Amino acid sequence: MTIETRLADMGITIPEPAKPVASYVGFTRHNDLVFVSGQLPMVDGNPSHTGILGTDSVTLGEATEAARNCAINILAQIKVACDGDLERIVQCMRLGGFVASTPDFIGHPQVINGASDLMAEALGERGVHARAAVGVAALPLNACVEVEATFVIR
Amino acid sequence: MTIETRLADMGITIPEPAKPVASYVGFTRHNDLVFVSGQLPMVDGNPSHTGILGTDSVTLGEATEAARNCAINILAQIKVACDGDLERIVQCMRLGGFVASTPDFIGHPQVINGASDLMAEALGERGVHARAAVGVAALPLNACVEVEATFVIR
Amino acid sequence: MTIETRLADMGITIPEPAKPVASYVGFTRHNDLVFVSGQLPMVDGNPSHTGILGTDSVTLGEATEAARNCAINILAQIKVACDGDLERIVQCMRLGGFVASTPDFIGHPQVINGASDLMAEALGERGVHARAAVGVAALPLNACVEVEATFVIR
Numbered sequence A, B, C: 001m002t003i004e005t006r007l008a009d010m011g012i013t014i015p016e017p018a019k020p021v022a023s024y025v026g027f028t029r030h031n032d033l034v035f036v037s038g039q040l041p042m043v044d045g046n047p048s049h050t051g052i053l054g055t056d057s058v059t060l061g062e063a064t065e066a067a068r069n070c071a072i073n074i075l076a077q078i079k080v081a082c083d084g085d086l087e088r089i090v091q092c093m094r095l096g097g098f099v100a101s102t103p104d105f106i107g108h109p110q111v112i113n114g115a116s117d118l119m120a121e122a123l124g125e126r127g128v129h130a131r132a133a134v135g136v137a138a139l140p141l142n143a144c145v146e147v148e149a150t151f152v153i154r
Helices: A003-009 A060-081 A108-127 B003-009 B060-081 B108-127 C003-009 C060-081 C108-127
Strands: A027-030 A033-039 A089-100 A130-136 A145-153 B027-030 B033-039 B089-100 B130-136 B145-153 C027-030 C033-039 C089-100 C130-136 C145-153
Touching (some): A027 C089, A060 A108, A060 A145, A089 B027, A089 C130, A108 A145, A130 B130, A130 B145, A130 C130, B060 B108, B089 C033, B108 B145, B130 C130, C003 C108, C033 C060, C060 C089, C060 C108
Parallel strands (some): A130 B033, B089 B130, B130 C033
Antiparallel strands (some): A089 A145, B089 B145, C089 C145
């Protein structure tokens, strides 16, 4: 089963890659190594979920969905890196997950699972990655989560 | 002197690698490059030191010991990546150190030295690495420190 | 036009690389991949701008200038990695930008643009990179910004 078929079964359409918020690019590639810029949970040009975990502004479930949106936006960048052919993905090597949170919030792994689970579900074995998940003070556009990635493609 | 001998001299037993708190793996490898997931200071299944630096919940000394525990857990992951033979380590390329801290704490380098010093002591020249150390709002399981790593192995 | 000429036109002198604040090195290299340690906005041995974005201690403009100083310090490290010849730079692959900020600050991209713009201006196409920009609780030496980097050199 191809990654595109899996994504279709999951009801996911890969969007146009989100435009960088500032002066950089969505990914760089050197040989088979691709660095994907930190992706916000952009949907149709706006962050799907804003706020700080540990406050009333956003729930764990909403932030998990936001992380999933970040992962979909990562796939959008990788699709461009692969000239449109997601089968050229060899491995998602690493996700770096940043969760906007108060000092007493400790559910960062659950939030970033929204991105990790999407990767594993969409890419299968090729989506299994190393990861760091931390709680930061704040994120661009008041997004509640940001995820960056490193891939190997062929 | 082998790395295992050095570790024995330091009184350190490499533990079983800590299980990921969520849906990802402890490390990924592509050719000679290994990405190790962010390690918490887990000892016997629980974080050795919790809290936020700059509050009464944890001291600089305790956090430095926690960072050392993170580094030991990184070695546990790398040992698996090396099929048990730590001599296959070529270089610790990078440590990414995250310290849970208040806005007025500035001793992050001293905390992450707990990890850096362990690497240099255990791996010698092969343990000398690039590094980033920052103060984050909060970490999984209320751990006071988390360290991720990139290695080259053969 | 060489990178050194561009830098001269910009009125920038590459300083001696900043000494690590703790027990690690300024960069590591494996084959053509270089990891540069998180650089603070050190100028003549002290951070050029300290404080937390979102408070009265530092302005957006000052922090942007601090990020630019971080980028200059990254170039100082890379110059050593290249044995003094910046023309050996193939590509700035990734910048990781950390901005000390309050929970309600959202201008992290603008701050880190200080580093991104410097890279693009100094290195041209070779300075165009992937990036993550996040808001952290605090940074070493009370610096308002820290930037780490990954490069490919030949």
